[in-house]
Amino acid sequence: MSNGLLKGKKGIIFGALNNQSIAWKVAERAHEEGAQLVLTNAPIAMRMGEINELGEKTGAPIIPADATSVDELNNLIQKSMEHFGGKIDFILHSIGMSMNVRKGKHYTDQNYDFTMKGLDVSALSFHKVLQSAMKQDAMNDWGSILALSYIAAQRVFPDYNDMADNKSYLESVARSFGYHYGVAKKVRVNTISQSPTMTTAGSGVKGFNEFINFSEKMSPLGNASALDCANYCIVMFSDLTRYVTMQNLFHDGGFSNTGVTQEVIEKFGQ
Ligand SMILES: NC(=O)c1ccc[n+]([C@@H]2O[C@H](COP(=O)([O-])OP(=O)(O)OC[C@H]3O[C@@H](n4cnc5c(N)ncnc54)[C@H](O)[C@@H]3O)[C@@H](O)[C@H]2O)c1
Numbered sequence: 599m600s601n602g603l604l605k606g607k608k609g610i611i612f613g614a615l616n617n618q619s620i621a622w623k624v625a626e627r628a629h630e631e632g633a634q635l636v637l638t639n640a641p642i643a644m645r646m647g648e649i650n651e652l653g654e655k656t657g658a659p660i661i662p663a664d665a666t667s668v669d670e671l672n673n674l675i676q677k678s679m680e681h682f683g684g685k686i687d688f689i690l691h692s693i694g695m696s697m698n699v700r701k702g703k704h705y706t707d708q709n710y711d712f713t714m715k716g717l718d719v720s721a722l723s724f725h726k727v728l729q730s731a732m733k734q735d736a737m738n739d740w741g742s743i744l745a746l747s748y749i750a751a752q753r754v755f756p757d758y759n760d761m762a763d764n765k766s767y768l769e770s771v772a773r774s775f776g777y778h779y780g781v782a783k784k785v786r787v788n789t790i791s792q793s794p795t796m797t798t799a800g801s802g803v804k805g806f807n808e809f810i811n812f813s814e815k816m817s818p819l820g821n822a823s824a825l826d827c828a829n830y831c832i833v834m835f836s837d838l839t840r841y842v843t844m845q846n847l848f849h850d851g852g853f854s855n856t857g858v859t860q861e862v863i864e865k866f867g868q
Pocket of ligand 1: 612613614615616618619620621639640643663664665666691692693694695719746747748791792793794795796797798799800801
């Protein structure tokens, strides 16, 4: 299905690890909608090699960058502009990692070196991407930059651990940088708060299978899939949403506005 929504647009996609990744689906859909792409991921993720398949499928070069390294981000953005022969229209930041979650550290017993690493990878990296793009004047006017978030930024989901704090920071960066980028260049900056989704990052969260089922029952439309999330990203990159900026946009089948559903209530019946 293509509506040519991104015809002539050029974008960088961070975070396609394998074909479960939300970023993978966004790259496939952006390609179908006519965009030209550069793919990137941390050098360590590249070694798994799967991204090469996506590069071939979408005709996109792959430029490694650790999203915590300002030098590597500067290089990525500069090389992308050389490849495109001009400025960039959209960027997807689809990156998340908590060392505390990985190492099984409880929220109340954090290793703060792990905390700082997770914050850098999951949240500060978004500021670094934005700042690198702005300093190199890399974005076309009315460009669109997105990061992916989760509702644990607003409400407590105990096993989401310090990722909740990282997502709060991420959403705040979208607001604050969105102001400055809007004034300076009419570039819009938003986060999409996605339903739980079965991916490598998602399934790292303790009790994820039970949680995904709970969320499904608590959402009037059910959980949104990775492909549906990709479709929302495409709309946000297109010219149809030029005045949407500095927002956290829920893409969750109605979960965020639901107190309880009949199906969940019935589970507590005698
Ligand atoms: N899966 C879910 O349930 C869910 C729900 C809401 C939001 N999200 C968010 O969606 C985004 C994408 O995650 P996903 O679920 O597709 O999982 P994923 O594991 O496929 O993607 C995470 C990506 O982050 C990359 N990454 C990690 N460290 C990096 C670094 N230092 N530099 C550059 N890249 C790095 C990984 O290589 C990987 O490609 C994340 O921000 C995640 O928090 C996921």
